[in-house]
Amino acid sequence: MHLCEMRSLVSGMRMVLAAGVIMMSSSVVAAESSDTGFGPGNPFYAPSALPFQAPPFDRIKDGDYQPAIEAGMAEQRKEIRAIADNPAAPTFENTIVAMEKTGALFQRAYAAFNAVTGANTNPALEKVQQEEAPKLAAHSDAIYLDAKLFRRVAAVYEKRESLKLSPEGLRLVEFYYQRFVHAGANLSDADKEKLKKINEEESTLSNGFRSKVLAATKDAAYFTADKSALAGLTDAEIGGAERAAKQRKKEGWVLALQNTTQQPYLSSLSMRATRQALFEDSWTRAERGDANDTRETIARLAQLRAEKGKLLGFDSYAGWKLEDQMAKTPENALKFMDALVPAATANAASEAKDIQGVIDTQNNGSQNNGSQNGGSQNGGFAVEPWDWEFYSEQVRKAKFDLDEAEVRPYFEMNNVLQHGVFYAANQLYGLTFKERKDIPVWHADVRVYEVMEADGKPLALWYCDYFKRDNKNGGAWMGSLVRQSKLLGTLPVVYNVANLPKPAEGEPALISFSDVITMFHEFGHALHGMFAATEYPVLSGTAVARDFVEFPSQFNEHWATYPAIFHHYAKHYKTGAPMPVELAAKIKKAEDFNQGYKLTELLAAAQLDMQWHSLPVDAPLQKPDEFEKAALEKKGFTLSYVPPRYRSSYFSHIWGGGYAAGYYAYLWAEMLDDDAFQWFQDHGGLTRANGDRLRAMVLSRGNTEDLEKMYEAWLGSAPNIEPMLKYRGLAKTAPK
Ligand SMILES: [Zn+2]
Numbered sequence: 099m100h101l102c103e104m105r106s107l108v109s110g111m112r113m114v115l116a117a118g119v120i121m122m123s124s125s126v127v128a129a130e131s132s133d134t135g136f137g138p139g140n141p142f143y144a145p146s147a148l149p150f151q152a153p154p155f156d157r158i159k160d161g162d163y164q165p166a167i168e169a170g171m172a173e174q175r176k177e178i179r180a181i182a183d184n185p186a187a188p189t190f191e192n193t194i195v196a197m198e199k200t201g202a203l204f205q206r207a208y209a210a211f212n213a214v215t216g217a218n219t220n221p222a223l224e225k226v227q228q229e230e231a232p233k234l235a236a237h238s239d240a241i242y243l244d245a246k247l248f249r250r251v252a253a254v255y256e257k258r259e260s261l262k263l264s265p266e267g268l269r270l271v272e273f274y275y276q277r278f279v280h281a282g283a284n285l286s287d288a289d290k291e292k293l294k295k296i297n298e299e300e301s302t303l304s305n306g307f308r309s310k311v312l313a314a315t316k317d318a319a320y321f322t323a324d325k326s327a328l329a330g331l332t333d334a335e336i337g338g339a340e341r342a343a344k345q346r347k348k349e350g351w352v353l354a355l356q357n358t359t360q361q362p363y364l365s366s367l368s369m370r371a372t373r374q375a376l377f378e379d380s381w382t383r384a385e386r387g388d389a390n391d392t393r394e395t396i397a398r399l400a401q402l403r404a405e406k407g408k409l410l411g412f413d414s415y416a417g418w419k420l421e422d423q424m425a426k427t428p429e430n431a432l433k434f435m436d437a438l439v440p441a442a443t444a445n446a447a448s449e450a451k452d453i454q455g456v457i458d459t460q461n462n463g464s465q466n467n468g469s470q471n472g473g474s475q476n477g478g479f480a481v482e483p484w485d486w487e488f489y490s491e492q493v494r495k496a497k498f499d500l501d502e503a504e505v506r507p508y509f510e511m512n513n514v515l516q517h518g519v520f521y522a523a524n525q526l527y528g529l530t531f532k533e534r535k536d537i538p539v540w541h542a543d544v545r546v547y548e549v550m551e552a553d554g555k556p557l558a559l560w561y562c563d564y565f566k567r568d569n570k571n572g573g574a575w576m577g578s579l580v581r582q583s584k585l586l587g588t589l590p591v592v593y594n595v596a597n598l599p600k601p602a603e604g605e606p607a608l609i610s611f612s613d614v615i616t617m618f619h620e621f622g623h624a625l626h627g628m629f630a631a632t633e634y635p636v637l638s639g640t641a642v643a644r645d646f647v648e649f650p651s652q653f654n655e656h657w658a659t660y661p662a663i664f665h666h667y668a669k670h671y672k673t674g675a676p677m678p679v680e681l682a683a684k685i686k687k688a689e690d691f692n693q694g695y696k697l698t699e700l701l702a703a704a705q706l707d708m709q710w711h712s713l714p715v716d717a718p719l720q721k722p723d724e725f726e727k728a729a730l731e732k733k734g735f736t737l738s739y740v741p742p743r744y745r746s747s748y749f750s751h752i753w754g755g756g757y758a759a760g761y762y763a764y765l766w767a768e769m770l771d772d773d774a775f776q777w778f779q780d781h782g783g784l785t786r787a788n789g790d791r792l793r794a795m796v797l798s799r800g801n802t803e804d805l806e807k808m809y810e811a812w813l814g815s816a817p818n819i820e821p822m823l824k825y826r827g828l829a830k831t832a833p834k
Pocket residue numbers: 100101102103104619623648651
């Protein structure tokens with residue numbers, strides 16, 4: 099499995115609530131507002147005339163977003179007011195469907211803003227983000243805490259069974275009613291005011307957290323003036339480090355940090371002191387006592403969220419948050435996770451034994467592999483977190499005889515895209531792709547494709563922005579610029595963003611197998627967005643529960659290693675020769691290695707998330723380092739060499755994104771995707787019939803049915819955890 103964040107969720111939970119009522123409607127005329135300086139000169143003023151209503155990024159300037167977002171919110175509040183004040187008795191059409199048609203301007207401005215601030219931000223945009231965060235939260239509250247509007251929604255809800263609605267219409271009514279209740283519509287006026295204050299502060303802190311982590315991650319990059327410290331890196335990587343230093347106007351070499359605790363370069367840096375320094379730069383990035391230290395922010399966020407959970411009638415924030423998820427309660431999520439911990443940590447401990455074996459062998463005799471400047475001395479040392487990647491790479495080489503450098507020439511990025519990612523979508527769903535150079539983008543590295551059905555009909559626009567930049571958030575994600583809706587007559591416009599290393603000018607982008615998986619993963623989200631075929635925008639595409647949303651993406655990862663796909667794209671970039679079967683077999687085998695570590699670091703992060711968000715309202719303000727240590731120990735994470743995948747202080751998913759009390763969702767969805775892939779294996783594998791069936795029954799249907807029912811109808815039974823245990827190498831039966 100591979101981890102990403104859905105950009106639509108990253109923007110902050112308040113916006114997820116609002117996202118339901120902010121879709122595009124061509125019939126709405128943009129509001130003119132003199133006080134915000136918004137008028138016809140603003141590129142968001144009218145719906146985009148470009149194909150698929152793609153945003154006109156060539157005309158949008160940084161200064162255009164804020165007035166358009168503010169005018170959009172004002173316009174939507176007017177529209178909502180008109181619905182709430184409608185003298186006619188509430189009906190499905192004049193209340194529920196009417197809400198679906200509001201907020202067109204806001205949606206088009208905010209979706210573009212969200213894309214740009216995630217992938218190509220700058221201080222001016224960050225300032226707008228900071229200023230708008232509390233206003234966006236207030237905007238969402240203005241809708242969902244409007245008592246008059248809620249009375250109309252509740253009235254339609256009460257008589258829903260007698261309205262002879264379509265199944266999707268019925269789902270829409272239930273969805274809105276539950277959303278209102280979940281957001282606090284049943285609270286007293288005094289409590290609503292309290293909630294609004296909490297939401298605004300939460301939104302501001304969360305946004306501040308994002309900015310701090312972005313800056314902290316950039317500032318904490320490893321720097322050295324001594325080239326020999328980089329022993330083990332390739333010439334190209336050292337060249338990249340030199341360029342990174344120049345960009346920062348420094349003499350020397352810089353290794354930029356990725357958002358996770360472990361850093362990719364740790365697998366090849368042979369000097370132990372360098373590894374330790376790089377690891378510590380990563381681990382302490384947001385705890386340096388400077389302006390980017392996030393500890394006070396997260397302690398306050400946890401406290402605020404506990405208050406919010408209590409106010410909304412739950413024991414904790416997690417209780418409130420899971421109410422509308424597939425897992426339903428924190429207890430269910432915890433039970434699921436707790437059951438995985440013993441096997442995961444036992445496997446990690448056994449991997450550590452292999453690693454310690456290599457350390458001892460290498461340090462007990464001849465040359466000690468370049469670590470003489472590190473802390474290794476002559477007598478060897480016990481494995482530490484900064485050694486793990488390096489020695490696990492050695493074990494991988496020794497045990498599986500696999501060398502990452504040998505593999506990369508077979509994974510040229512464009513080749514992987516055309517003959518892997520696109521090819522799989524063609525084989526399963528009949529899709530074809532045509533690059534469009536005429537669609538404006540937010541950065542020169544972004545590419546746009548038109549996606550077509552097997553019969554040539556246009557389906558969607560898809561953008562990819564794959565290369566790492568310092569002004570891009572870490573990790574990879576999918577987002578939406580225009581959401582599909584039959585009601586509004588819109589086709590989907592979606593994008594994938596990643597942080598793949600950018601090659602030097604004229605050089606091919608040779609990526610790691612892990613990066614290949616990232617591309618398949620994000621494209622799986624994109625398919626979920628592009629296949630959307632629903633009437634109502636709020637139920638469309640990836641607008642599903644968090645513990646379901648990673649299912650289509652993680653499912654799509656399976657095709658990366660499926661032989662008929664793999665051998666189609668894994669070809670040498672110079673010669674075009676297919677990857678030798680022995681090498682391919684080694685990659686597949688090596689994938690099983692290190693699963694104990696990977697699952698443990700993930701579970702540890704998921705537990706941290708759940709512990710932070712299970713705090714009762716009367717708990718004191720926490721000291722993050724102490725809290726983290728105790729939370730991990732309590733849950734059985736005692737292996738010092740397996741730190742959590744994210745430390746609390748830079749855990750953007752939960753403090754800056756939409757995954758608060760929701761990080762377990764990746765694992766939950768893994769149960770679903772492994773189970774689903776097993777179904778494909780049992781039914782003939784890669785066929786159009788299988789792909790079309792999944793598309794018709796799940797991928798096109800967004801949130802139009804209870805997700806558990808939707809999944810079970812497709813599978814023919816309840817989800818089963820056995821395939822996950824098997825693919826993770828945790829079951830007694832060996833993986834296929
Ligand atoms: Zn994902």
